Amino acid sequence: MSDEIRFTLDGEGMTARTGQSIAGALIAGGAMSWRRTRFDDRPRGVFCGIGACFDCLITVNGEANVRACLAQVREGDRVERQEGTGYGE
Amino acid sequence: MASDCDVAVIGAGAAGVAASVVAARSGCRVTLIDVGDRPGGQYYRGADLSPSPRAGVDYPALAGDLDRLVAAHAVDYRPRTTAYALERAGQRLLVRTRGDDRHRQDVDIIGAGTVILATGAFDRPLPFPGWTLPGVMTGGGAQSLVKGQHVLPGRRIVVAGTGPFLLAVAATLLEHGAEVAAVVEANDPVVGSVRQLRGLTSGLGKAGDLGRFIAALARHRVPYLRRHRIVEALGEDRVTGVRIARVDADWHPIPGTERVLECDAVSVGFGFVAQLDLAAQLGARMIRGADGGLAVEVDDDQATSVPGLLAAGETTGIGGVEAARVEGLVAGATAAVLSDHASALTPSALERVRRQVARWRRFAAGLHATFPVRDGWVDSVREDSLVCRCEEVPVSRVREAVALGARDARTVKLLSRAGMGWCQGRMCAAAVDGLCGFDDIASLQGASYRPVSVPVPLGALAAEPVEG
Numbered sequence: 001m002s003d004e005i006r007f008t009l010d011g012e013g014m015t016a017r018t019g020q021s022i023a024g025a026l027i028a029g030g031a032m033s034w035r036r037t038r039f040d041d042r043p044r045g046v047f048c049g050i051g052a053c054f055d056c057l058i059t060v061n062g063e064a065n066v067r068a069c070l071a072q073v074r075e076g077d078r079v080e081r082q083e084g085t086g087y088g089e
Numbered sequence: 090m091a092s093d094c095d096v097a098v099i100g101a102g103a104a105g106v107a108a109s110v111v112a113a114r115s116g117c118r119v120t121l122i123d124v125g126d127r128p129g130g131q132y133y134r135g136a137d138l139s140p141s142p143r144a145g146v147d148y149p150a151l152a153g154d155l156d157r158l159v160a161a162h163a164v165d166y167r168p169r170t171t172a173y174a175l176e177r178a179g180q181r182l183l184v185r186t187r188g189d190d191r192h193r194q195d196v197d198i199i200g201a202g203t204v205i206l207a208t209g210a211f212d213r214p215l216p217f218p219g220w221t222l223p224g225v226m227t228g229g230g231a232q233s234l235v236k237g238q239h240v241l242p243g244r245r246i247v248v249a250g251t252g253p254f255l256l257a258v259a260a261t262l263l264e265h266g267a268e269v270a271a272v273v274e275a276n277d278p279v280v281g282s283v284r285q286l287r288g289l290t291s292g293l294g295k296a297g298d299l300g301r302f303i304a305a306l307a308r309h310r311v312p313y314l315r316r317h318r319i320v321e322a323l324g325e326d327r328v329t330g331v332r333i334a335r336v337d338a339d340w341h342p343i344p345g346t347e348r349v350l351e352c353d354a355v356s357v358g359f360g361f362v363a364q365l366d367l368a369a370q371l372g373a374r375m376i377r378g379a380d381g382g383l384a385v386e387v388d389d390d391q392a393t394s395v396p397g398l399l400a401a402g403e404t405t406g407i408g409g410v411e412a413a414r415v416e417g418l419v420a421g422a423t424a425a426v427l428s429d430h431a432s433a434l435t436p437s438a439l440e441r442v443r444r445q446v447a448r449w450r451r452f453a454a455g456l457h458a459t460f461p462v463r464d465g466w467v468d469s470v471r472e473d474s475l476v477c478r479c480e481e482v483p484v485s486r487v488r489e490a491v492a493l494g495a496r497d498a499r500t501v502k503l504l505s506r507a508g509m510g511w512c513q514g515r516m517c518a519a520a521v522d523g524l525c526g527f528d529d530i531a532s533l534q535g536a537s538y539r540p541v542s543v544p545v546p547l548g549a550l551a552a553e554p555v556e557g
Contacts, residue, residue: 017239019126024238032327033223039481043326045223046242047478047516049230050131051124052211052364054511055221055478065511065544066190069233070124 007077009034016073023049023056023068026079034058034068038084058082094120094165095428096421097184097201099172099367102130103148103410104402104417105207110154111421112205113163114433120165120199121155122172122186128155130209131229132410134236146418146442148410170197173542175204175367175398182371182397193546203397203424206368206385207417210361210403213382213519215250215466216484218474219322219331220357228258228358241267243354247331249273249319250358252460256302258356263305270350271312273319273333275340275359276460318466319357320347328355340465359462361407362519366542368404371395375534378406379450380457382519383533389443391420399423407457412449418442467523476524477517479510487524498536501525513539 005016009026016025023046026034033043035057047055049069056068061078064086073079096112098105101123113119121128127135133148158164167186174185182204188195212227214220224243226234228250234240245268248259259269306313314333320342321332330351334342360380368375368385374394378384384406391399401420402413422432422439434442472485482505490504498521501507507521508514514521518536527533 021238024234024240027234027242028238028240037481042221042481043223044221044478045327046226046230046234047214047221048211048227049233050211052512053478053516057511060191063191069230071190072126 005073005075007073007075007079009079010081014079020073021069022058022060022066022071022073022077022079025073026068035082036084057086059086091198091200092120092165093200094118095201095430096120096203096205096424097122097182097199098205098207099184100130100207100209100402101125101128101166101168102207102209102402102413103132104209104413104420105130105205106148106151106155107146107414107417108205108207108399108401108421108424109164110151110158111418111433112424112428113158114154115421115425115428116430117425117428118165119158119163120167120201122167122170122184122199124169124171124189126168128152128166131232134233146414148414151414171543172367173545174540175370177371180397187543187545193544194548196545201397203399203427205391205417205420205424206393206398206400206404207402207413207420208364208367208404209413210363210407211515212358213360213362213462214357214516215359215462215523216470216474216476216517216520217319217321218471219324219328221475221478222322222324222328223326224324224328224353225322225355225357228254228356231258231354231356232261235261235265239265241265241354242356243352244268245270245352246354246356247271247273247319247350247352248356249331249333251275251462252358252360253299253302253456254358254360255356256299256306258358259311260302260305262356263309263311269306269309269311270352271314271333272306273317273331274313274315275318275336275463277315277338278459318342319355320469321471322355323349328353331355336465338463340463341469360457360460361403362515363403363405363407364515365404365537366513366539368393368395368398368400369534369538370540371398373398373400375530376406377530378457379454380407381462382407383530383537389419390423391416392423397427406450406453408449408453409456412446412453415442415445415449419446462523464523467526470524476520477505477507477510477514479512479516480506480508482507482517484524487521491525495525496527497529497532498522498525498527499532502536508536511544513542
C-alpha cells in the first residue's frame with residue numbers, strides 16, 4: 001500500500017494512497033470542508049461518510065457533484081472545491 | 090446492456106452475502122449488486138477475515154463461500170454499483186443499476202424472478218444548532234474514515250447521541266490514536282448493569298465486543314456522560330467545541346447544567362434508519378420497527394407484501410449484524426424455492442436459523458427499549474437549527490408548515506422544502522417526523538417515496554426495459 005497517487009485540489013498538489021477515497025485523502029491532507037452551500041454560503045464536508053447524505057459533493061475533472069466519500073482518487077485527478085449547485089449558477 | 094438472473098440480491102452486507110450464498114448453493118443464478126468496493130457492508134467493510142475453522146453459516150465462512158461462488162461464476166458480483174430503481178414487468182422484476190459517481194453512465198437493467206432487498210441502514214441524526222459544521226459527522230461517517238480510510242476526523246473528538254454504537258465508535262477512535270473528550274449518551278442505560286448491557290449488545294457484533302469497548306474507555310479515562318446531550322456545536326468554519334447539558338428522563342436540558350467541551354470533531358448518532366427507497370417504489374407494505382422507524386413488513390420467509398420481493402436485515406427493522414445474517418440465510422432459502430430449486434439449507438437447518446432470527450429480533454427489541462429516542466428533543470430544539478441540510482431549512486419552517494395545516498409528511502415537504510434536496514430526505518425524515526408528530530405510516534411512506542434513489546443521467550432513464 002505504499003504506492004502514492006498524485007492529484008490536485010484547486011491546483012495545489014496533494015497525495016493519496018491507492019484505493020483511498022477523495023474524502024479520505026483530503027482529510028488526511030488537512031482539509032475538512034470542500035463545498036459551500038447555495039443559499040447560506042456555508043462550508044460543508046463529510047457527514048454520513050457512506051454516500052447517503054450528499055454533503056461531501058465535489059467536482060472531479062470538471063464533473064460536478066461527485067460524492068467524495070465514495071469516489072476513489074485516481075492519478076492526476078483535478079479536484080476542485082464546489083460552490084452552490086456545482087454548475088456555476 | 091441487459092442481463093437476467095433467477096435472484097437479484099441488492100446489498101452485500103451480512104444479509105446480502107448470506108442470501109447470495111444460500112441461493113447460489115441451491116442452484117439459482119444470482120446477481121449481487123453493491124455500492125461498496127468489497128463485500129461486507131458497513132459492519133465488516135471488506136475486512137480481511139481469518140477464514141472460519143469450520144464450514145458453517147457464520148460470516149467469515151459465508152464470505153469465503155461467496156468468494157468461491159463468484160470465482161466459479163455462480164454469483165455475478167457487481168461492486169461499485171447502485172440499484173436506483175425497481176419495477177415490475179409481468180411476472181418478473183427489473184432492477185435498474187448505474188455505476189458509481191465517476192461512472193454514472195454505466196447503466197444496466199437486470200431482470201430477476203426474485204429480488205432480495207438487503208440495503209441496510211444509515212445513522213439517524215437529530216438536528217441541533219451547528220450540526221452542519223465541518224467536523225461534525227455521523228458515527229458511521231467517523232467509522233468509515235477511520236476503518237475504511239485510516240484517517241482520523243480530528244485529534245480530540247466528542248462522541249454523542251444514544252446507543253451502544255457510541256461505545257464502538259469511541260473504541261475505534263481510541264484504537265487509532267485519537268483522544269475522545271467524552272461519550273455523551275442521552276439515555277441512562279446503566280439502570281440494570283454492565284452485564285445486562287453486554288447481553289443486549291452482543292448481537293451488534295462479535296460477543297464480547299462491548300467488554301472491549303468499555304475497557305478501552307476506562308483505560309483512556311474517557312468520561313461516559315449518561316443523560317447528557319449536545320445542545321449546540323460551536324465554531325465558525327469548522328467545529329471547535331460543543332455545548333452539552335444534562336437532560337431529564339425525557340431529554341429536556343436541565344437549566345444551569347450547560348458546559349462546553351472543546352474538540353475538533355464530533356461523531357453523532359441516535360440509532361439507524363433503514364434504507365427503503367426500492368421497497369417504497371414497489372409499494373411494499375411498511376410497519377414501524379421496534380425503534381419507531383419505518384421498516385418493510387416481512388413474513389417468516391422474509392417475503393414482503395409484493396410478490397417476488399424479499400427483504401432481510403436492517404430493511405425489515407434495525408436489528409444488528411447477526412439478525413441481518415440469519416435473515417439473509419432464510420431469504421436465500423425462500424428465493425431458492427421460488428425459483429423451483431431445492432434449498433441448500435435442510436429443513437432442520439432452516440428451522441434452527443428461524444429460531445435465531447426470532448432470538449435476535451427479541452434482542453433488538455430489548456436494545457431499542459434501552460436506547461429509545463425520547464420526545465424532549467422536539468420541544469427543546471432551537472427554531473433556527475437547520476433540519477434539512479440540503480435545502481437549508483430551519484426547524485421553524487417545518488413548524489410553519491404544520492401551522493398552515495399540513496397533516497402528512499408529504500405536504501410538510503412540499504410546503505417547507507425539507508427533504509427536497511440531494512439526499513431526498515434521508516438525513517431529515519426522522520427529525521421531521523418527530524417535529525410533526527404524525528403517527529401515520531402511509532404519511533411517512535409518502536415522504537420516503539423516491540422514484541429514482543440516486544441522481545441518474547437522463548440518457549440512462551431513457552433506456553427501455555428488454556422483453557423478459
